[in-house]
Amino acid sequence: MCRYGVSVSRGWLPWVKMMTDPRGVAHRPYPPPPGPWVMAQTWHDLLFAHWPLPVEELRRRVPPQLNLDTFDGSAWVGVVPFRMSGIRPRHLPAVPWLSAFLELNVRTYVTVGGLSGVYFFSLDAANPVAVALARAIFKLPYFRARMRLDRRDGGVLYTSRRTHAGAPRAELRAWYRPTGAAFSAIAGSLEWWLTERYCLYTVDRRGRVVRTHIHHPAWRLQPAEAAFELDTMAASHALRLAPTEPLLHFARRQDVVVWSPGRLSN
Secondary structure, eight states: OOTTSOOOOGGGHHHHHHHHSGGGTTTSSSOOOSSOOOEEEEEEEEEEEEEEEOHHHHHTTSOTTSEEOOBTTBEEEEEEEEEEEEEEETTSOOOTTTSOEEEEEEEEEEEETTEEEEEEEEEEESOHHHHHHHHHHTOOOEEEEEEEEEEETTEEEEEEEEOOTTSOOOEEEEEEEEOSOOBOOOTTSHHHHHHOOOEEEEEOTTSOEEEEEEEOOOOOBEEEEEEEEEEOTTGGGTOOOOSSOOEEEEEEEEEEEEOOOEEOOO
């Protein structure tokens, strides 16, 4: 048993190395939480598409219990499509029909108690069982969607249409690909600020903040290009994106571990 309660087996080696090598946590802005993580997963072919928004625009859309995080006076919204695989509870193997599916996030950035993190407006996913489990366990706003990823012209053609009953309609049809070499963002840079986030935040029905810790290696980002044929993801949350080109980054793969969610004291 290692420092964070991970048993060593062939399937766990990437995550065991991540948590036992001291260099694996040095990039974090704050240490991992004590106790064992409960879930592992891998993200593939991920696009970060970010737009700056005025703080007052976002303040109306984010629960007041969460402090907006800003960079040089601007808040930011991200639309993030990717593919997930290898989703598994600690010590258990991945289940083929549940462990791999597409996911698409709309997110912004907040702080609570001095810990910076991500606030999700929505997380669309192509697996209805995973959606139900994530809504029940992690209290995150997951929605069912019909989604597809195709390889085209050296990149990814990603399509998604939300099908969740009672949820605002939202669609994405975008093509994207990396355009340069992978790099690690410099601490304090905008790229680092947007991506090196290790808490997920939500607010439950009683108004209590729920924090979920995660961990992963430092992002290996690539500059990217994208063509958005259709994108109503942010608009479905009454967010008006500026008519400017988004800041784009691509990541080929990221290994992630997740802790159990915890409610914070008021």
